[in-house]
Amino acid sequence: MAIGVEALPLTFVAHALAAAAAVMVLVWNLYYRGGLAWEATNKSLIFNLHPVLMLIGLIIIGGEAIMSYKSLPLKKEVKKVIHLVLHAIAIILGSVGIAAAFKNHNESNIANLYSLHSWLGISIISLYGFQWIYGFIVFFYPGGSTIIRSESLPWHVLFGIFVYILAVGNAALGCLEKLTFLEISGIDKYGPEALLVNFTAVVTVLYGAFVILSVLGQAPVENDDK
Numbered sequence: 001m002a003i004g005v006e007a008l009p010l011t012f013v014a015h016a017l018a019a020a021a022a023v024m025v026l027v028w029n030l031y032y033r034g035g036l037a038w039e040a041t042n043k044s045l046i047f048n049l050h051p052v053l054m055l056i057g058l059i060i061i062g063g064e065a066i067m068s069y070k071s072l073p074l075k076k077e078v079k080k081v082i083h084l085v086l087h088a089i090a091i092i093l094g095s096v097g098i099a100a101a102f103k104n105h106n107e108s109n110i111a112n113l114y115s116l117h118s119w120l121g122i123s124i125i126s127l128y129g130f131q132w133i134y135g136f137i138v139f140f141y142p143g144g145s146t147i148i149r150s151e152s153l154p155w156h157v158l159f160g161i162f163v164y165i166l167a168v169g170n171a172a173l174g175c176l177e178k179l180t181f182l183e184i185s186g187i188d189k190y191g192p193e194a195l196l197v198n199f200t201a202v203v204t205v206l207y208g209a210f211v212i213l214s215v216l217g218q219a220p221v222e223n224d225d226k
Contacts, residue, residue: 007070007217014210018060024200025055032193047104057093063211120170168208175201
């Protein structure tokens, strides 16, 4: 399935949105939330790793991995390796981001896995990992037969898009959850930090939309025979 639009220009827009989202989440957590740390007396600094790593890792790098087939003028085998490596980086950063949330909760005596955001997060990272392992075995090493690869590819793409859409939606849900807690604790509902968090979520959703549109777009002609 493809839409009648070239994929490459869509990926350029996505790259710009990715850069904007990365800057915004860093400004939020470095400037407004006080910084990042794995070990700290202020346990909030540990939690700050969570939104940064989940957004930059699972969402942005994961999105770049998805777009790599439509944005890089390289041979198919090279793009396959890039796709695989970028997704591996996304999973690693996402896993560390989730671990940071657990670490913050455990050291602050806060219950774990009590929210919809956390339930979805664990499900998504698990599905993401399963998708990566399946793709590695079938499409990379040791590699399935031609028939298995051919029959698996549409489902691999569809399942990957499904998991990615879930991840983007859950990122927006996470921004809402964190902002709600911050507003309860006293930050101005119409202040600069609240606006920054909301705009970060909006840009993240837009980035995800352009990632999906690029997947549905028409690949460059020079990629067709590679």
